[in-house]
Structure formats: C-alpha cells, structure tokens
Amino acid sequence: MESEKPPPPPPKWASKPCIMGIDEAGRGPVLGPMVYGCLYCARSYQKTLSTLNFADSKTLKEEKREELFESLKADESIGWAVDVIDPRELSAKMLKKNKINLNEISHDSAIGLINKVLSIDVLLTEVYLDTVGDAEKYRVKLSERFPNIKFVVAKKADSLYPVVSGASIVAKVTRDRALRDWVLDETAEGLHRNFGSGYPGDPQTKAWLEDHKHPVFGFPTLVRFSWGTCTSYSKDSVQVLWESDETDEDGNGRSKKRQMKLTSVGFTTPKRKSEDDESSGKGRCKFFQARKLELLPHF
Amino acid sequence: MDRRDEGPSLSASPATVDLSRDSAADVDLTGKVHQLPCCIKYDGPASISHYFKPKPTGMEVDGLQVEEAYFRGRKLHGTTIALPQGYSGFVLGKKSPNAETNTTDSDCWQTNATFQNVTVWNHDAMPSKDDAFVRAFHWFTAANALHRSVTAEDLESTCID
Numbered sequence: 001m002e003s004e005k006p007p008p009p010p011p012k013w014a015s016k017p018c019i020m021g022i023d024e025a026g027r028g029p030v031l032g033p034m035v036y037g038c039l040y041c042a043r044s045y046q047k048t049l050s051t052l053n054f055a056d057s058k059t060l061k062e063e064k065r066e067e068l069f070e071s072l073k074a075d076e077s078i079g080w081a082v083d084v085i086d087p088r089e090l091s092a093k094m095l096k097k098n099k100i101n102l103n104e105i106s107h108d109s110a111i112g113l114i115n116k117v118l119s120i121d122v123l124l125t126e127v128y129l130d131t132v133g134d135a136e137k138y139r140v141k142l143s144e145r146f147p148n149i150k151f152v153v154a155k156k157a158d159s160l161y162p163v164v165s166g167a168s169i170v171a172k173v174t175r176d177r178a179l180r181d182w183v184l185d186e187t188a189e190g191l192h193r194n195f196g197s198g199y200p201g202d203p204q205t206k207a208w209l210e211d212h213k214h215p216v217f218g219f220p221t222l223v224r225f226s227w228g229t230c231t232s233y234s235k236d237s238v239q240v241l242w243e244s245d246e247t248d249e250d251g252n253g254r255s256k257k258r259q260m261k262l263t264s265v266g267f268t269t270p271k272r273k274s275e276d277d278e279s280s281g282k283g284r285c286k287f288f289q290a291r292k293l294e295l296l297p298h299f
Numbered sequence: 300m301d302r303r304d305e306g307p308s309l310s311a312s313p314a315t316v317d318l319s320r321d322s323a324a325d326v327d328l329t330g331k332v333h334q335l336p337c338c339i340k341y342d343g344p345a346s347i348s349h350y351f352k353p354k355p356t357g358m359e360v361d362g363l364q365v366e367e368a369y370f371r372g373r374k375l376h377g378t379t380i381a382l383p384q385g386y387s388g389f390v391l392g393k394k395s396p397n398a399e400t401n402t403t404d405s406d407c408w409q410t411n412a413t414f415q416n417v418t419v420w421n422h423d424a425m426p427s428k429d430d431a432f433v434r435a436f437h438w439f440t441a442a443n444a445l446h447r448s449v450t451a452e453d454l455e456s457t458c459i460d
Contacts, residue, residue: 091372097423188349216341217350218371225372238341240371242422292431293438298314298406 010121011076013042017125020117021163022110024130025171027102029198030205030227032179034090036083036109037171039163040117043125045077046163054165058158062176069173072166080167081116082174083109087224094226097243103133107141114146126150128164130157186220195222200229209233314406318389326412330379332388334432335370336422353377353418361428368420377420380432383439388414 020040027034041049052075054068072078085105093100110129118124127149132138139153154160158168179198184191191212196204212220213233223230284295333351351368356376358365363378382388390412419432427433 088369088374092369092374095372096374185352186350188346214350216339216345220350221369221372223372238339240340241338242373243336287441288438290431291435291437293435 011079013045013077014079014120014122016042016044016123018122019043019046019126019128019163020114020122020124021157021161021165021167022113022127022129023158023164023168023171024106024109024132025168025175026179026198027106028200029224030200030209030229031087031195031198031223032182033087033175034085034105034109035171035175035178036085036106036113037080037167037169037174038082038113038117039072039078039080039166039170040122040124041078041163048077049166050162052162052166054162054169055159058168058172060169065169065173065176068169072169078166079117079122080170081113082170083112083116084174084178085109088221091221091223091225094224106132107138111142111145114142114149118146124149126152128152128154128157128161130164131155182222184220184222188214191220200227213237314408316391316408317394318410320410320413325410328388328390328412328414329416330414330418332414332417333377334417334419336375336420337370337373358425360425363426363428363433365426366418370420373422375420375422376425377418378426379416379418380436381416382414383436386439388417390414 018040019042020038022036022038025035025037026032052068052072054072060068072080090102090105093105094102110132114124114127124146125148127142127146129138129142129151131153135153135155139151142151142153143149152161157164159165179195182193182195184193192208194204195208196202196206198205200206209219209223209229210233212223215237218225218234218237219230284293288294331347333347351370353366353368356365356367360378363380366377366379368375368377389410391408392411394407394409417432419426419430421430
C-alpha cells in the first residue's frame with residue numbers, strides 16, 4: 001500500500017463523534033493506479049456537508065471535481081486521506097502464486113484508511129461505504145475488525161451519502177492526477193502518454209494499448225496485466241510459462257500437463273527429446289538433484 | 300532457434316568449444332545476465348534494458364542483497380551472485396561457417412560474450428542460500444576436492460591398519 005499526502009494533525013473536532021465516507025476510483029480501468037479516498041467530519045457538520053454540492057464524482061465534470069476538491073481541502077471542518085494502489089502492485093498481487101483478488105485488495109485498502117484515520121485520534125463512530133462484493137459480508141468483516149464503529153455498506157453510497165460523495169471526489173481527482181502525471185518506467189523509444197481514461201472500452205485507451213504492446217514484455221508496468229482485456233492484445237506475443245501457473249484452474253487436465261513441463265524452467269536446450277525431461281539433475285545422485293545440476297554430454 | 304539435425308552426424312565431427320576471449324566481438328555481459336523463474340518461448344534480441352528495470356530494495360536475506368523487478372505483471376525478487384574466483388560465464392555461439400572449415404554444420408562453438416555474475420530471480424519468494432541456483436556453486440568445491448591430486452600424506456592419513 002502506498003499513500004500520499006498524510007492527513008493534517010487531528011483537528012479540534014476530531015474528539016467529537018465523527019462520520020466518514022470511503023469510495024474508490026479507478027477500479028475498472030485496465031491501466032493506472034486504483035485510488036481509495038476517504039472524507040471525514042464531525043457528525044454535527046453533516047448538515048453543512050450536504051449543502052456543499054458534492055455529488056457522485058462520475059456525474060461531475062472534471063473542472064467541477066477539481067474545484068470541489070480544492071474547496072474541501074481548504075475546509076477546516078473536513079479531513080481526508082487517500083490510498084494510491086500502484087498498477088504494479090495490483091498486477092503483482094493478482095498474479096501471485098496465491099492470488100489476491102481485487103475485492104480483497106479493495107477491502108484491505110478501506111481498512112487501511114480507517115486505521116490511518118483512527119491512528120490520528122479521530123473518533124470515528126459511523127463509516128459509509130459502497131459495496132465491494134457481498135454488502136452484508138463486507139459489513140460483518142468491517143464490524144468485526146472495528147467493533148466500535150457502525151458501518152453502512154450500501155449500493156450507490158456515493159450518491160446517497162454526501163460524505164461518500166466527497167470521498168469519491170477525493171479519490172477520483174487523485175486518480176486522474178496520478179494518471180496525468182504518471183512517469184513511465186520504460187525508456188523505449190516511441191512511448192506516448194495518450195492513455196485516455198484507462199477504461200478498456202475507451203478508444204484512446206485501446207489505441208494506447210495497441211501502440212504499447214510488446215511481444216516479450218507484454219506492456220509497460222502502468223498496465224494491469226491481470227485484467228482480462230490484456231489477453232486480447234497478446235495474440236502475437238511470446239508465450240511465457242510460469243511455475244505459479246500450475247495452480248491455475250485446479251482439476252483441469254490441461255493445466256496439469258503444463259505443470260509437468262514446468263518442473264524445471266530456465267535452461268532449455270533445443271535438442272531435448274521431450275519437455276517432460278527438463279527437470280535437470282533427474283536420475284543423478286541427490287547432490288546434483290538438489291542443485292538441479294545436469295550433465296550435458298553434448299549441446 | 301537451433302534447428303540442427305539430431306542424426307548420427309554428430310559423432311562424425313568432434314565438437315570443439317573455443318573459450319578464448321581475444322576476439323574483438325567478445326562482449327562483457329557482467330550485470331546483464333538474468334535467470335528468470337519462467338520459460339520465455341522466444342530466442343532472440345529484446346530491448347531488455349528499456350523494459351526490465353531491477354531496483355535495489357535495501358533488504359538483505361542470508362547476506363544476499365535483494366533486488367526487485369517486474370516481468371509480465373509478476374513481481375520478482377532477485378539477487379546478483381558473483382561467479383567464484385577463477386570462474387567465468389560464457390555465452391557460446393556456433394562458429395559462423397567459413398571457407399576454411401568448408402562446413403555449415405560443424406560442432407564448433409566460439410565465445411560471443413562472457414560474464415562474471417548472474418542475477419537470479421524468484422517469483423513470490425525472497426532469494427535465499429537454499430535456492431538451487433545458489434547451491435549449484437557447491438559443486439565447484441566438491442569438484443576441486445574430487446580432482447585434487449592425492450599426496451602421500453593424504454594416503455597416510457586415510458590408511459587403515
């Protein structure tokens with residue numbers, strides 16, 4: 001988890017019962033970070049909050065969102081925080097040997113934000129969130145972890161509760177800025193930054209993916225490799241076999257066969273009779289087996 | 300991709316490996332040789348330094364400096380292992396056919412590049428002294444012991460009365 005801009009020290013009102021909204025931006029896009037944002041204030045400020053014209057960030061124009069973000073940052077009765085989850089982290093977690101799915105990553109991020117706000121001594125009594133997976137299971141999970149907080153997990157929370165609308169603006173503006181200012185890791189020539197929105201259906205994003213696919217490396221690390229969209233671009237890319245793929249599709253005969261071939265990866269010689277024999281050190285004494293040392297009489 | 304015949308012609312001409320390093324084409328690949336925990340079904344050039352960007356993590360495991368890098372969305376942890384003193388890594392290539400040997404299919408190999416270290420990468424695991432690749436170097440010690448000439452003292456000390 002990576003966070004930017006630590007929230008300010010606890011304001012005076014933090015010792016009074018506070019409410020908080022949590023929302024996400026950039027869950028669907030195939031590239032760029034996913035951002036979790038939260039916004040909190042004293043419960044007594046709730047009425048004023050609803051007059052600030054926060055609406056679900058998606059229904060607002062970009063300039064309006066930027067404007068609202070600046071005004072809420074300047075409002076001393078409001079606190080906020082963000083968790084920016086790097087696309088490299090998303091891909092890596094979702095492609096681990098023990099895969100972590102996006103819902104789990106989302107839950108962890110929300111929990112991280114709650115912990116962060118509690119750690120600066122804000123008296124949170126109510127937290128409002130949008131659903132991620134099953135609403136009731138999510139509510140129970142959060143309530144068990146934070147027994148002193150009342151959780152409201154609701155569909156479209158970002159349009160129902162101003163505190164969540166505010167959080168969605170925090171998240172959306174942070175995500176847009178992060179993508180706009182993204183510095184590509186890759187240094188190859190001809191890379192450009194016309195990412196589009198990052199949504200798989202966006203023509204500009206599609207064009208960017210087409211322009212940046214690479215037969216060996218796949219894509220720059222801005223792309224979430226774990227997204228299904230990526231496979232449609234990998235038709236002419238080089239096949240890469242991982243040891244961790246063996247856990248894919250359990251009980252499937254085909255993947256099992258693949259696993260056999262992967263007993264040893266790395267050194268391959270074109271003269272090998274069958275790929276199943278790849279396990280180097282096979283049939284030799286234990287010393288060599290343990291070190292995968294193979295005798296190569298000719299190559 | 301090597302597409303040689305696997306026929307008995309192999310035994311006809313003995314294989315030679317030329318490890319001399321005086322050729323102008325000899326390239327030093329130290330710091331650029333990576334062992335990845337996957338099988339890439341490709342044999343050819345790729346713009347590795349533009350896409351594969353190892354970074355130090357500052358972490359240390361078993362005295363090994365841990366680096367991190369990403370490949371195809373996977374996070375890799377690796378460590379750069381120096382080859383033992385007196386050893387070198389060689390990248391061999393088929394000797395290009397020339398008029399002298401008058402054959403295109405000889406088993407003559409020449410040194411195209413050499414290296415003094417290898418970066419070994421794991422997926423989802425920190426590098427460790429127990430990694431097969433790191434342990435492979437034990438063979439050098441064992442081989443030295445096995446091939447050392449036996450002295451009179453050695454014989455005496457192992458003599459059973």
